[in-house]
Amino acid sequence: MIRVFENTDISTRNSFHVHQRAAKIVEFDYNEELPEVFATHVGEKWMALGGGNNILFTKDIDSTLVVPCNKDIEIVGKEDGRVTVRVGAGLEWDEFVEWCVERELWGVENLSLIPGKVGAAPVQNIGAYGAEVKDCITRVEMFFPEQGNFITLAAEHCGFGYRESVFKHSLKGRVIITSVEFCLSETPHPKLGYGDVIQQVEELGGATLSNIRKAICSIRRNKLPDTTVTGNAGSFFKNPIVDSSIAESLLEQYPDMPHYPAGVEGKTKLAAGWLIDKCSLKGYSKGNVGVHHKQALVLINTTGEATGCEVIEFAKMVQKSVFDKFGIEIDTEVNII
Numbered sequence: 001m002i003r004v005f006e007n008t009d010i011s012t013r014n015s016f017h018v019h020q021r022a023a024k025i026v027e028f029d030y031n032e033e034l035p036e037v038f039a040t041h042v043g044e045k046w047m048a049l050g051g052g053n054n055i056l057f058t059k060d061i062d063s064t065l066v067v068p069c070n071k072d073i074e075i076v077g078k079e080d081g082r083v084t085v086r087v088g089a090g091l092e093w094d095e096f097v098e099w100c101v102e103r104e105l106w107g108v109e110n111l112s113l114i115p116g117k118v119g120a121a122p123v124q125n126i127g128a129y130g131a132e133v134k135d136c137i138t139r140v141e142m143f144f145p146e147q148g149n150f151i152t153l154a155a156e157h158c159g160f161g162y163r164e165s166v167f168k169h170s171l172k173g174r175v176i177i178t179s180v181e182f183c184l185s186e187t188p189h190p191k192l193g194y195g196d197v198i199q200q201v202e203e204l205g206g207a208t209l210s211n212i213r214k215a216i217c218s219i220r221r222n223k224l225p226d227t228t229v230t231g232n233a234g235s236f237f238k239n240p241i242v243d244s245s246i247a248e249s250l251l252e253q254y255p256d257m258p259h260y261p262a263g264v265e266g267k268t269k270l271a272a273g274w275l276i277d278k279c280s281l282k283g284y285s286k287g288n289v290g291v292h293h294k295q296a297l298v299l300i301n302t303t304g305e306a307t308g309c310e311v312i313e314f315a316k317m318v319q320k321s322v323f324d325k326f327g328i329e330i331d332t333e334v335n336i337i
């Protein structure tokens with residue numbers, strides 16, 4: 001089924017809850033409907049929209065927002081303790097994680113409670129608590145409106161990196177992801193070495209899938225603002241990756257500065273939240289925008305009345321403060337439209 005909405009308020013379709021309007025929104029339930037969606041309802045300008053949890057709208061949208069609603073989960077293969085599952089782009093990501101945990105399938109449990117749809121997960125290669133979705137994705141299926149056909153990309157061709165993929169670069173704005181294929185494991189692979197996870201899992205009675213999910217949900221609920229109450233888009237900034245020599249000279253001045261191997265020789269990843277906190281900005285607010293008091297990476301719509309442009313202005317102030325203090329540039333993680 002295809003549903004079309006015209007001149008619609010989109011404050012409930014973005015987690016910052018900014019009040020903008022979209023000229024047209026088209027939802028579709030079945031991937032097979034996409035040729036008709038594009039032939040009949042979508043003009044030249046369009047954009048894929050999931051749950052709007054990683055987007056900041058700064059203006060009314062004159063293009064068509066295309067929203068996949070296919071929520072099917074299908075087991076497509078089982079071999080040597082590995083289960084391959086094909087999931088519709090419109091399913092809530094966390095419903096998929098819950099589905100896996102209930103069936104004792106390992107792989108995505110550390111990504112519990114990340115808001116958004118399955119179709120958006122490969123776009124920025126969602127990650128949390130030492131896990132990245134790229135490690136479980138085998139294929140991504142998509143519709144390519146320029147050619148009017150469906151194509152499938154194997155994971156090794158998706159250009160996955162830290163919050164990166166081909167869908168943010170050469171395929172940006174050119175494809176609609178329709179389904180994602182994951183390979184999960186029946187053999188336990190607990191990843192507990194991040195933050196307070198190990199301690200909480202032990203308190204719950206050990207490293208079962210269900211305990212890991214419970215621990216991560218509890219840590220996230222404690223630390224991050226609830227988007228239904230306070231508008232935000234999770235981490236507004238990416239952790240900067242710098243030359244290791246720069247990290248070393250900063251460490252001389254700030255020995256307690258968190259730093260991690262960036263996975264690339266000669267590069268070190270720093271914690272943007274720590275840098276922002278050190279600028280005394282945690283909990284700071286101005287006008288309708290603020291830095292969350294528990295997690296400095298998260299910018300919030302403090303009054304519910306913030307505009308996208310106000311959030312951008314505030315973000316620039318944060319970026320400038322970090323640059324002035326540390327000489328480090330922090331980039332935005334959120335898609336700014």
Ligand SMILES: Cc1cc2nc3c(=O)[nH]c(=O)nc-3n(C[C@H](O)[C@H](O)[C@H](O)COP(=O)(O)OP(=O)(O)OC[C@H]3O[C@@H](n4cnc5c(N)ncnc54)[C@H](O)[C@@H]3O)c2cc1C
Nearest residue numbers: 048050051052053054115116117119120126127177233234
């Ligand atoms: C409170 C909170 C916590 C968060 N925590 C994390 C975290 O721990 N780790 C993390 O990685 N992210 C986190 N995020 C960011 C966000 O949850 C993810 O980026 C998520 O994948 C966004 O999903 P969405 O469906 O809302 O995508 P949207 O915001 O709707 O879209 C994001 C981008 O993907 C594109 N897109 C969406 N669907 C499709 C599709 N089907 N085909 C092609 N392109 C598409 C959009 O055009 C847009 O560019 C958090 C966000 C919030 C609000």
